[in-house]
Structure formats: C-alpha cells, structure tokens
Amino acid sequence: MRFRVGLLIGLGVGYYYGAKAGRERYEQIDEWLDKVRATTTYQDVVIKLNDGFREGTTAARRLFEDTAFGGGDPGVFVDDDPTTPMERPVVSDPSLN
Numbered sequence: 001m002r003f004r005v006g007l008l009i010g011l012g013v014g015y016y017y018g019a020k021a022g023r024e025r026y027e028q029i030d031e032w033l034d035k036v037r038a039t040t041t042y043q044d045v046v047i048k049l050n051d052g053f054r055e056g057t058t059a060a061r062r063l064f065e066d067t068a069f070g071g072g073d074p075g076v077f078v079d080d081d082p083t084t085p086m087e088r089p090v091v092s093d094p095s096l097n
Contacts, residue, residue: 018026036042
C-alpha cells in the first residue's frame with residue numbers, strides 16, 4: 001500500500017513540475033534525448049539489451065518446457081536452435097508392464 005501511495009505522490013510531483021516547466025523545457029529535453037538516441041553507443045546498448053532479453057526468454061522457455069515435460073536435467077539444453085521443435089525421448093516405466 002505504501003508503494004502505491006509513494007507512486008501516486010511521485011507521479012503528482014512529476015506532473016506538477018513538468019507542467020510548471022512548460023513546453024520550451026519539454027522541447028529542450030526532447031532534443032537532448034534525440035541526440036543521445038542518435039549515438040552509436042546508445043544503439044549498441046539497446047541491441048545488447050534486446051539480445052540479452054531474447055536469450056533470457058528463450059532459456060526460461062526451455063527450462064519451463066524441460067521441467068514441465070520431464071525432458072531430463074533442466075539445466076542442460078541440447079537444442080541450440082529455438083526455431084526447431086525439441087524431440088522428447090519416450091521413457092517407458094517397467095513398473096507399468
């Protein structure tokens with residue numbers, strides 16, 4: 001509950017000072033952000049973050065599938081290509097015979 005109150009207070013203060021600064025200050029900040037976004041350093045960081053996010057979600061998906069479907073050790077991934085479906089071994093339980 002305290003988080004929500006703090007968030008609302010923060011949003012209110014930000015809105016108040018943003019409205020007080022006016023359109024000129026907004027345009028100044030927007031120009032500065034455009035210059036930052038145009039740098040190669042910024043673009044490299046965005047690419048690395050996107051790649052890391054993509055790898056993380058792929059690893060999490062594989063971990064979930066291996067754990068949910070009994071694919072063996074969930075820490076080991078055999079298939080490196082996420083576009084191909086992974087084949088799951090058929091395990092026969094001798095106690096069921």
